[in-house]
Amino acid sequence: MSIQQYIKNVFNAVKTLLKGMRVTGYYFFHPKEIITQQYPDNRATLKLADRFKGEVVMLHDENNEHACTGCTACELACPNGTIKIITQFDITPDGKKKKALNTFVYHLELCTMCNLCVEACPTGAITMAQNFEHSVYDRKQLTKILNKPGSKIRAGVE
Amino acid sequence: MLNTISFEAIKTAVQQWLNMHWGPHLAFIAECILIGLLVIVFFAVLGLLLVFMERKVSAVMQIRLGPNRVGPKGWLQTSADTLKLMLKEGLTPDGADKFLFNLAPFLIMIAAMLIMVPIAFARNFQIWDINIGVLYISSIASISVIAILMAGWSSNNKYALLGAMRSGAQIISYELSAGVAVITMVMLTQSLSIQDIILSQQNGWWIFKGHIPAIIAFIIFMIAATAETNRAPFDLAEAESELTAGFHTEYSGMKFALFFLAEYINVFIVCAVAAILFFGGWMPFHIGNWEGFNHIMDYIPSSIWFLGKTFCLIFLIMWFRWTFPRLRIDQLLNLEWKYLLPISLANLLLMTIIVVLKWYL
Amino acid sequence: MHQVLSSTPEGIFTINVGPQHPATHGVLHLVITLNGETILKIEPHLGYIHRSIEKMCESLTYRQFIYVTSRMDYLSAHINNHACALCVEKGLQVEVPMRAQYIRVIMDELTRLASHELWWGAMAMDVGAFTPFFYAFRERETINEIMEETCGARLTMNYMVPGGVMADIHPQFQQKVKQFIAGYKNKIAEYNELVTGNVIFQNRMKGVGYLSTEDAISYGCSGPVARASGVACDVRKRYPYDVYAQVQFDEIIETTGDSFARYLVRIREMEQSVRIIEQLIDNIPEGDYQAKTKAVLKLPKGEFYQRVETARGELGVYIVSEGGTTPYRIKFRSPGFSNLSALNEMAKGGKIGDLVATMGTLDLVIPDIDR
Numbered sequence: 001m002s003i004q005q006y007i008k009n010v011f012n013a014v015k016t017l018l019k020g021m022r023v024t025g026y027y028f029f030h031p032k033e034i035i036t037q038q039y040p041d042n043r044a045t046l047k048l049a050d051r052f053k054g055e056v057v058m059l060h061d062e063n064n065e066h067a068c069t070g071c072t073a074c075e076l077a078c079p080n081g082t083i084k085i086i087t088q089f090d091i092t093p094d095g096k097k098k099k100a101l102n103t104f105v106y107h108l109e110l111c112t113m114c115n116l117c118v119e120a121c122p123t124g125a126i127t128m129a130q131n132f133e134h135s136v137y138d139r140k141q142l143t144k145i146l147n148k149p150g151s152k153i154r155a156g157v158e
Numbered sequence: 159m160l161n162t163i164s165f166e167a168i169k170t171a172v173q174q175w176l177n178m179h180w181g182p183h184l185a186f187i188a189e190c191i192l193i194g195l196l197v198i199v200f201f202a203v204l205g206l207l208l209v210f211m212e213r214k215v216s217a218v219m220q221i222r223l224g225p226n227r228v229g230p231k232g233w234l235q236t237s238a239d240t241l242k243l244m245l246k247e248g249l250t251p252d253g254a255d256k257f258l259f260n261l262a263p264f265l266i267m268i269a270a271m272l273i274m275v276p277i278a279f280a281r282n283f284q285i286w287d288i289n290i291g292v293l294y295i296s297s298i299a300s301i302s303v304i305a306i307l308m309a310g311w312s313s314n315n316k317y318a319l320l321g322a323m324r325s326g327a328q329i330i331s332y333e334l335s336a337g338v339a340v341i342t343m344v345m346l347t348q349s350l351s352i353q354d355i356i357l358s359q360q361n362g363w364w365i366f367k368g369h370i371p372a373i374i375a376f377i378i379f380m381i382a383a384t385a386e387t388n389r390a391p392f393d394l395a396e397a398e399s400e401l402t403a404g405f406h407t408e409y410s411g412m413k414f415a416l417f418f419l420a421e422y423i424n425v426f427i428v429c430a431v432a433a434i435l436f437f438g439g440w441m442p443f444h445i446g447n448w449e450g451f452n453h454i455m456d457y458i459p460s461s462i463w464f465l466g467k468t469f470c471l472i473f474l475i476m477w478f479r480w481t482f483p484r485l486r487i488d489q490l491l492n493l494e495w496k497y498l499l500p501i502s503l504a505n506l507l508l509m510t511i512i513v514v515l516k517w518y519l
Numbered sequence: 520m521h522q523v524l525s526s527t528p529e530g531i532f533t534i535n536v537g538p539q540h541p542a543t544h545g546v547l548h549l550v551i552t553l554n555g556e557t558i559l560k561i562e563p564h565l566g567y568i569h570r571s572i573e574k575m576c577e578s579l580t581y582r583q584f585i586y587v588t589s590r591m592d593y594l595s596a597h598i599n600n601h602a603c604a605l606c607v608e609k610g611l612q613v614e615v616p617m618r619a620q621y622i623r624v625i626m627d628e629l630t631r632l633a634s635h636e637l638w639w640g641a642m643a644m645d646v647g648a649f650t651p652f653f654y655a656f657r658e659r660e661t662i663n664e665i666m667e668e669t670c671g672a673r674l675t676m677n678y679m680v681p682g683g684v685m686a687d688i689h690p691q692f693q694q695k696v697k698q699f700i701a702g703y704k705n706k707i708a709e710y711n712e713l714v715t716g717n718v719i720f721q722n723r724m725k726g727v728g729y730l731s732t733e734d735a736i737s738y739g740c741s742g743p744v745a746r747a748s749g750v751a752c753d754v755r756k757r758y759p760y761d762v763y764a765q766v767q768f769d770e771i772i773e774t775t776g777d778s779f780a781r782y783l784v785r786i787r788e789m790e791q792s793v794r795i796i797e798q799l800i801d802n803i804p805e806g807d808y809q810a811k812t813k814a815v816l817k818l819p820k821g822e823f824y825q826r827v828e829t830a831r832g833e834l835g836v837y838i839v840s841e842g843g844t845t846p847y848r849i850k851f852r853s854p855g856f857s858n859l860s861a862l863n864e865m866a867k868g869g870k871i872g873d874l875v876a877t878m879g880t881l882d883l884v885i886p887d888i889d890r
Binding site: 012013016017019020022023024035048049050051052053077078079112113114115116119120128 | 587685
Binding site: 216219220221222317324391397399480483486487 | 532541870
């Protein structure tokens with residue numbers, strides 16, 4: 001290695017190091033670039049994407065009516081056995097027996113938010129909510145019943 | 159006047175008071191105890207401050223906020239961490255050499271404390287103006303490598319051993335170029351005493367007066383100092399992606415904290431030495447004949463000058479750490495033996511010529 | 520330690536890197552035989568995160584099994600799902616609408632960018648530079664936000680379904696991607712300034728972890744690892760799927776075969792991904808995003824194989840169907856497994872520091888290796 005090469009090496013090395021320091025130095029003197037989100041503090045302004053898959057919920061309208069017919073399409077579509085639908089037989093006004101939803105059991109602790117149940121639902125009764133703070137002290141609290149007490153199927157949904 | 163509440167004045171007052179009330183021997187003992195306590199307190203404060211500074215500096219460089227929960231703006235974060243470390247169990251592994259294992263963290267702290275002796279914190283404010291001050295610092299600094307080797311060997315852990323061995327090779331090599339850089343400056347000052355070195359910079363700091371050799375010596379000293387304190391990009395001894403935590407893998411609790419603290423104290427000390435050698439220690443910044451400007455500069459207390467310079471250099475070392483990747487062990491030694499040492503020797507020769515020809519005034 | 524020393528020749532000892540170690544990025548366990556700092560032999564021990572995904576898939580229907588594959592190579596979840604969807608479509612003989620194909624490819628490339636982004640940060644962290652990690656995550660976050668808006672999740676999206684994609688793109692998708700791409704080019708320049716050009720980094724990478732072309736082929740390496748050794752193996756180019764045949768992009772090939780070559784291949788691949796997205800993002804055709812398929816999918820009796828290029832290399836999906844609603848057998852050919860097998864060849868004779876640099880450029884995702 002000639003002396004010339006040696007000195008050139010040293011200078012090039014120092015130059016590349018200074019280049020790197022310029023980048024970090026830029027960020028040090030521009031604190032505006034900080035991207036930290038202070039999560040629990042910004043809860044009020046935190047806006048999750050509309051499609052964010054947080055948990056499965058059943059949509060109820062103002063009359064406490066849902067659109068679930070108890071067809072168990074979601075239960076079949078679920079890869080993890082997250083959903084368990086308990087059905088009952090209602091007697092329709094014209095005296096026929098009709099299958100209807102009794103309890104929609106949803107095991108949040110098993111759910112992987114794959115959205116397959118929502119896709120499978122023929123009546124759009126369930127959807128994904130944006131809630132993501134699921135931590136509880138007791139695992140039992142994660143087993144949820146999605147149809148509200150006293151709710152019934154909306155008229156006209158088949 | 160500011161001068162009346164300077165460190166020098168406080169020191170003299172305390173000394174006088176002690177001598178007046180007690181005999182000279184008792185006063186001397188009391189002074190020693192007082193200094194000991196002050197050093198320990200200073201260490202603790204410095205440790206907390208530097209760790210916090212590092213975390214904040216790194217955070218801003220990494221576009222994040224850093225500690226901001228404990229205390230106002232996170233100022234109490236490091237104190238809380240210290241409390242946590244103190245409450246933790248200090249574990250000693252089964253197969254470890256228990257005596258050496260427990261001795262190592264204290265040895266590294268003692269080494270760090272001893273270096274503090276000749277450092278001048280303000281005008282006429284230093285523990286002992288030992289006449290071989292610079293030599294003393296370089297020799298005591300090499301004690302810390304013994305502590306690291308001790309820690310690595312006694313842990314009975316292969317990672318720790320590898321880290322200690324790396325550290326040994328590294329510190330011993332880099333001491334050479336750091337030493338040569340110091341000698342380069344001693345050529346100019348013609349004295350090893352810290353007090354003399356600072357006073358010789360009355361009419362300008364050596365980094366300005368010493369021409370290019372002084373600047374080269376400064377760069378080499380900073381690189382060697384970074385390596386000697388085992389900090390990135392030379393943190394091979396504790397390279398976490400390779401050796402988990404290197405020589406202090408097996409340490410926990412307060413013993414780990416002592417290693418951690420010693421690292422920061424050493425950073426402070428090498429930066430203080432650099433500030434003294436190249437930037438005139440507590441000497442204010444003066445420009446030739448600008449009487450007014452010089453006068454204003456004199457109003458700033460000497461301790462502020464010293465600490466300001468030191469912390470600027472500490473920031474530089476932190477900047478290195480948060481920018482560069484780590485070297486490999488053979489590259490580390492190549493850098494020292496093939497680049498730093500030849501350059502610093504040539505630099506020493508150049509400086510000798512300058513000194514002999516008296517070009518530096 | 521003395522026991523190990525006494526049973527092996529003088530100065531030779533073994534250390535365990537992992538299963539809990541900062542450099543292995545997961546639960547990989549390497550047993551390394553060392554002579555001082557020099558590596559004599561590396562023995563990977565696998566299985567710490569084996570979840571028997573292949574067996575699980577056998578009990579799931581053709582719609583259901585796709586979501587599990589997001590959990591293999593979680594950094595290229597989209598591409599894994601894409602591979603499965605393509606394989607099922609092959610069996611069903613379904614024609615995927617052009618719109619869905621475009622969306623899929625854009626998503627694939629965004630995933631590749633996000634994956635390489637994370638690799639770059641982790642790689643820099645492996646060799647001791649911490650700061651790049653955060654810069655990398657800043658860009659990755661933008662991609663994740665785009666993903667979240669359209670697919671509803673950030674990591675395991677399950678957006679590809681047999682016949683197309685699960686939902687149409689978000690109205691703001693195109694604009695956001697374009698905005699991201701515009702700013703991204705400066706970021707690559709910044710990466711080069713901070714890491715690629717750095718003399719310490721180059722010294723750490725150059726001439727380290729050499730893998731010859733022959734070895735790359737014989738170990739079955741794929742992806743950037745093989746391309747850095749001069750093997751032209753980009754599945755997107757060699758066996759194009761969806762709209763890859765119609766887009767212009769370069770297959771990045773380096774011939775030096777060392778860690779730095781692997782690094783450069785990935786960095787330049789990021790540029791190519793940007794190029795692909797630029798070509799597609801404005802031209803997404805109108806139409807259906809999903810082909811009409813039956814509610815219950817049944818593959819005809821037979822064997823189906825589909826390969827795709829994930830961020831790590833070639834992922835193969837092999838389905839054996841008996842004609843039922845669930846596959847009889849599924850086998851995934853994961854890129855990480857083959858790439859890891861070449862590690863001993865690469866790192867032998869190097870220092871421990873070299874091992875970290877080499878492993879960083881392999882871009883290992885442990886769940887992909889164990890499945």
